[in-house]
Amino acid sequence: xxxxxxxxxxxxxxxxxxxxGIELIASxxxxxxxxxxxxxxxxxxxxxxxxxxxxxxxxCEIVDQTEQLAIDRIKKVFNxxxxxxxxxxxxxxxxxxYLCALKAGxxxxxxxxxMGGHLTHGSPVNFSGKLYQPFFYGVKKETGTIxxxxxxxxxxxxxxxxxVCGASAYSRDWDYKRIREIADSxxxxxxxxxxxxxxxxxxxxxxDPFEYCHFVTSTTHKTLRGPRGxxxxxxxxFENPFGVKDPKGNIRTMSHLMDMAVFPGTQGxxxxxxxxxxxxxxxxxxxxxxxVYAKQIQSNAQAMAKAFISRGYNIISGGTDNxxxxxxxxxxNLTGKKAQETLDKAHITLNKNAVxxxxxxxxxxxxxxxxxxxxxxxxxxxxxxxxxxxxIDKVLMxxxxxxxxxxxxxxxxxxxxxxxxxxxLG
Numbered sequence: 258x259x260x261x262x263x264x265x266x267x268x269x270x271x272x273x274x275x276x277x278g279i280e281l282i283a284s285x286x287x288x289x290x291x292x293x294x295x296x297x298x299x300x301x302x303x304x305x306x307x308x309x310x311x312x313x314x315x316x317c318e319i320v321d322q323t324e325q326l327a328i329d330r331i332k333k334v335f336n337x338x339x340x341x342x343x344x345x346x347x348x349x350x351x352x353x354x355y356l357c358a359l360k361a362g363x364x365x366x367x368x369x370x371x372m373g374g375h376l377t378h379g380s381p382v383n384f385s386g387k388l389y390q391p392f393f394y395g396v397k398k399e400t401g402t403i404x405x406x407x408x409x410x411x412x413x414x415x416x417x418x419x420x421v422c423g424a425s426a427y428s429r430d431w432d433y434k435r436i437r438e439i440a441d442s443x444x445x446x447x448x449x450x451x452x453x454x455x456x457x458x459x460x461x462x463x464x465d466p467f468e469y470c471h472f473v474t475s476t477t478h479k480t481l482r483g484p485r486g487x488x489x490x491x492x493x494x495f496e497n498p499f500g501v502k503d504p505k506g507n508i509r510t511m512s513h514l515m516d517m518a519v520f521p522g523t524q525g526x527x528x529x530x531x532x533x534x535x536x537x538x539x540x541x542x543x544x545x546x547x548x549v550y551a552k553q554i555q556s557n558a559q560a561m562a563k564a565f566i567s568r569g570y571n572i573i574s575g576g577t578d579n580x581x582x583x584x585x586x587x588x589x590n591l592t593g594k595k596a597q598e599t600l601d602k603a604h605i606t607l608n609k610n611a612v613x614x615x616x617x618x619x620x621x622x623x624x625x626x627x628x629x630x631x632x633x634x635x636x637x638x639x640x641x642x643x644x645x646x647x648x649i650d651k652v653l654m655x656x657x658x659x660x661x662x663x664x665x666x667x668x669x670x671x672x673x674x675x676x677x678x679x680x681x682l683g
Contacts, residue, residue, distance in 0.1 A: 276678045277670045278604035279645055280635075283453065283581035283628025284425070286482045287635065288534075289541060290679055295534035296484050304526045308516060320529040327532050330539035334459050337467055337492045339512045342535055343519050343527040344487030347452045347476035351377040351421075352384060353489060354472045357511070357518035358446050359418055361388050366412055366445070367421035368403070369393040372613045373573075373583065375425045375450060392417060396613050401574035402429055409439045416443045422470070423450030426610050426626050428562075428577035430463050437469035448472040454579045456480030456630070459542055460551040463579060467492035471511075480554065480580055480630050482547075483538025484531050489515060550633065554580045557629040560639040564646035565627075573612055573624075581628035585612045591653060593622030599656045603665040605649060635676040644672065 275287070300320055306313040309321040309328075327342045344350035359365070365385065367378030372395040376383040379391025392415045394408035412420065420440045422431055433449065440447045449466035455475040457463045466473050473490040477483035494512040501509050520527070541547055558577045565572055565584060573583040586596055593609030600607060611617075612624035629637075632645070648665050655661040 272679065272682065274604075277673060278606055279648070279669055279673065280631035281605065281607040281627045281629070281645075283608075283626050283630070284476075284479050285628075286479060286630045287678060288478070288482055288484060288538065290681055292483055292534050292538045292541070295537045296530055298530050298533060300533050301528070301530040303529050305529050306520060306526045308520075320532075323529065323533045323536055324527070327536035327539055330536060330543065331488060331490070334539060334542045335467060335473075335490055335492075337473075337490045339489075339491040339494050339515070341489040341515060341519050342486075342532055343524065344474075344489060345524060345528060345531075346485065347450070347474060347487045348377050349519075349523055350474040350476075350487035350489050351448070351450060353515065353518040353523050354448050354474060355385065355389065355419070356522045357515045358448075358472070359389060362390060363419070364390040364392060364415050364417040365419045365421060366392045366394065366408065366415065366417040368424055368427070369395045371611050371615060371619075372396050373424040373426040375423070375452075378421045378423070378450065389419075396427075396574075398614055401613060403427070403431070405432060405435050405439070408436070409442075412439050412443050412445065417445050419446045419448060421448050421450060422466075423448075423452065425453065426581070426583045427574075428558075428572070428579055428582045429574050430578045431466070433464055433466045433469040446471045448474065450474050452476040453479055453581065456482065456542070456547075456551050457555065457579055460548050462551055462555055471495075472515075477535055477538060480551070481538060481542065482550075482630070482634065483541075484534040486528070486531050486535055488535075489519070491515070553638065554630055554633045556639055557633050557637065557642055558582065560642040561627065561629060561646060564643045568646065568650050570650075580630050581626060583610060583612060583624055583626050585624050586653075587623050589653065591656070592617060593624050594620070595656060596625050596653055599662065600649065600652055602659075602662045603648065603652045604669045605645075605652065605665075635673070635678060637676060641672075 303320050304314050305317045305320050309325045328340045331340045365379050368374030370380045377385045380386045392411050397404045422436050447470040449470040452475050475488050478485045494510045497511050558580050562576045562582050571585040597609040607625050607627050609622045610624050610626035611622045615623045617623050652665050
């Protein structure tokens with residue numbers, strides 16, 4: 258079979274783009290070469306509906322071992338008793354939790370998308386807002402931090418069956434204890450979507466959601482630095498409140514219901530080649546090297562926030578506890594769209610993002626979201642954050658000067674040459 262030079266040529270172009278630029282998209286990272294290599298393996302040929310030891314196909318004895326290894330490793334990472342590593346994405350992990358614990362039309366309470374939430378937390382354009390009745394809480398205008406009083410007031414009024422915490426653009430830690438108290442007062446489950454800060458939580462650098470949340474979901478490709486995919490976790494299994502029984506008349510626990518919600522509830526055959534890659538990444542999470550990396554993420558983010566603030570940028574909530582920050586550009590007379598597009602020209606990649614109480618459309622926005630996991634993987638330290646923010650400021654203060662943008666683009670390339678990406682690939 259002839260090699261597809263067109264596709265592989267594009268893959269090489271993408272490698273060069275990643276090598277030469279500064280990657281600041283908070284939801285992106287650079288997986289290790291062994292994680293990437295594990296994705297491209299012969300397990301993609303294997304159909305394996307079901308779970309280890311309980312498959313609907315023969316020939317699963319090897320993929321059973323791989324998937325069980327992934328399960329065992331991620332349970333050890335988060336000190337939890339249940340893990341499902343089959344979800345294809347964070348969105349499908351969340352869909353499975355809803356399917357497990359809710360009925361169509363039940364009420365859910367999540368962080369408003371415009372305040373930093375996620376599509377799957379009840380957005381009306383998403384399945385979560387179409388299949389369930391969504392209600393929302395937000396952040397305080399004065400501080401930019403979660404308004405737990407509003408969460409409690411809405412919960413008391415609407416009596417949701419699920420309270421969802423977690424965000425895609427929120428830079429502060431969460432008060433899981435307060436959330437559980439609110440949930441218990443109305444008889445609701447709590448789901449923590451830790452897709453963004455999962456790596457920091459794994460190393461005890463942020464509050465532990467497992468102590469108070471019934472369900473915890475995450476992607477595997479952000480701070481966890483694995484392949485693209487999702488996971489569902491529980492600290493402890495527990496009896497389901499629905500009285501669902503197995504064919505022998507025994508009441509199934511939530512772990513059984515959750516497994517059924519993933520398969521056959523929301524997915525068919527699992528991607529065993531991706532699960533193999535997840536297993537590799539989860540093994541990396543257990544190393545001292547990853548602990549050093551996670552601490553560096555926090556240090557870099559705080560150094561970057563300080564550099565932005567010193568230049569007069571308005572960071573929502575005034576700083577960061579995790580790996581990202583949300584910046585309101587209105588005092589700089591810039592839109593998020595203009596900032597993203599101009600920085601792209603300088604090979605600095607980030608994303609436009611709505612800010613709380615935004616007066617612009619989601620297609621324009623008043624802000625940008627900036628994250629440090631990827632550049633931290635490249636090896637940049639606190640002292641480099643000042644340099645990176647200097648590049649960004651220089652471009653944003655000269656958005657119509659192509660010469661300045663070209664100069665910064667060259668400086669970006671020279672900086673990133675000091676931090677090689679996948680040198681083994683040539």
